[in-house]
Amino acid sequence: MRYGTQVFFQKRVPGAYDSDTGNYEEDKIQETLKYASVMDTQTKMLKLVYGSIKQGSLTLHIRNHYKEKFDYIRIGEKIYKVDYTRKLRTKQTFIVSEVA
Numbered sequence: 001m002r003y004g005t006q007v008f009f010q011k012r013v014p015g016a017y018d019s020d021t022g023n024y025e026e027d028k029i030q031e032t033l034k035y036a037s038v039m040d041t042q043t044k045m046l047k048l049v050y051g052s053i054k055q056g057s058l059t060l061h062i063r064n065h066y067k068e069k070f071d072y073i074r075i076g077e078k079i080y081k082v083d084y085t086r087k088l089r090t091k092q093t094f095i096v097s098e099v100a
Contacts, residue, residue: 003063005038009070010079032068037061038075041095049084049095056098057083065092072099 008031015025041049041057050057058080060073065087073080073096080096087093 001037001061003035003037003061005036005075007034007036007038007060007062008032008074009034009066009068010072010074011068011070031074032070034062034066045095054097058096060094060096062092062094063090 011030011032013028013030015027017024037060039059041059045059046052046054046057058075073082073094079099081099082094083097084095085092
């Protein structure tokens with residue numbers, strides 16, 4: 001298995017309150033880079049997770065476990081949400097679907 005694709009775990013950080021203007025600053029996105037093995041999700045697994053075939057679903061494998069909280073995963077320019085995750089002994093698996 002080749003872990004050659006860059007994936008970014010994204011966490012939204014709410015903007016701070018500015019007491020001078022009375023407004024909140026814009027939210028910031030904090031990203032953490034990991035390398036993963038990325039492949040299309042198998043039809044059998046699609047039926048198990050979603051109950052039907054869902055287009056744009058991917059399976060990611062990363063070495064070790066990702067322990068930080070995150071909101072989304074970015075691969076290239078596309079943003080994905082995690083639908084299913086499984087922690088194995090030496091890696092973690094995510095089944096993700098594209099956010100519209």
